[in-house]
Amino acid sequence: MLWFGVAQLCLCFSALCYIIPTIDASPGDGSWVFQKCFRNCNGRNCTTNAALSRFHKAQPTVLSVMQWNCEDECKYQCMWQSVEAYHKDGTDVPQFYGKWPFIRLLGMQEPASVLFSLLNLLGNVIMLYKFRCYALSTAPMYYCWQFAALCAINAWFWAAVFHSRDVLFTEHMDYVSATGMVASSLLMLILRLLVLRPWLQFAAFVAVLAGFIYHVHYLMFVRFDYGYNMEVSIAVAAVNSVGWILWCLYVRKKQKYVWKAALTICLVGSLVTLEVGDFIPFYWVFDAHSLWHLGTVPVPFLWFSFAIDDTHYLSRKVIEDQQTPKPSNIAQDVMGDKKDNCDKKEKGDKKEKGDKKDK
Secondary structure, eight states, rough: OOHHHHHHHHHHHHHHHHHHGGOOOSSSSTTTHHHHHHHHHHHHHHHHHHHHHHHHHHHHHHHHHHTTOHHHHHHHHHHHHHOOOOOOOOEEOOOBTTTTOOOOOOBBBHHHHHHHHHHHHHHHHHHHHHHHHOOOOTTTTHHHHHHHHHHHHHHHHHHHHHHHOOOOOHHHHHHHHHHHHHHHHHHHHHHHHHOOOOOHHHHHHHHHHHHHHHHHHIIIIIOOHHHHHHHHHHHHHHHHHHHHHHHHHHHHHTGGGEEEEEEEEHHHHHHHHHHHHHOBBBBTOOHHHHOOOOOOOOTTHHHOOOOOOOOHHHHHHHHHHHHSSSSSHHHHHHHHHHHHHHHHHHHHHHHHHHHHHHO
């Protein structure tokens, strides 16, 4: 299963690298129907103060809050007029401004991707809490895994914001944060390989951080090159995925729990195929990208379950290296006490809620 995962990941990443140079401008917004509609709408509603005043008075509050201006509204309405024209002609509906047409909900451009991004964010928040409950604070990698969880939470937050409203700032933050999440996973791999070697771990952290800062500086202050950013992200993800799979293969006999990490990597690799096989959204809501986000919802639960098991293993290993009597029992007792405290806290919260309901 692990070797199949490696082969699958390589094929997916190769396919992504192949399609990057072939991406063209969207034909939908360049069509005659769209351009004519947009010129008429923009000239009628967005060019004079009186017209803009009428537009703002008629605009629903939720759209105003979500920063839909007059030009954006014209683009949205003309997109659907163009879709209707394509249907009448019996031709395939193309993308508009690099995106498929989506039905807007409460001002959100891609409601399904927003919902699934928030579910991913929630999953990482839940598992960060559980990790803090069940992992020993003295264990190696304890704070490293929390850093990785915060990177993931940040990435999914900006993914939700970006899919709500695609503007230049939210787009840049989404791209940079996603790259940061992938880089943090690669950093976790390097730190895990260098565990119990703090100075080497520090050097690796500085090197990865410096590379990420350079990448962000280039995108933000030199040129925001989409192809370059995608190539960097794919390269980092490929090294990260293959590295974790090979490590799992190497330690699988002594550390039985690493199947969770291997399964996570294989799952993510399988979901990449959704990005390759893009398609028109079902019901103008669910496209391949939104289903990719839906598929990654279970990932943090599996990934941080592995992280908890690994910190337990490292804690026992540290105690054994110190030649403390009955190391396994000591480590398990401490972990058990911490788990009991978390369980008591959860039961206390439930009891408190029950008392409030009785009152």
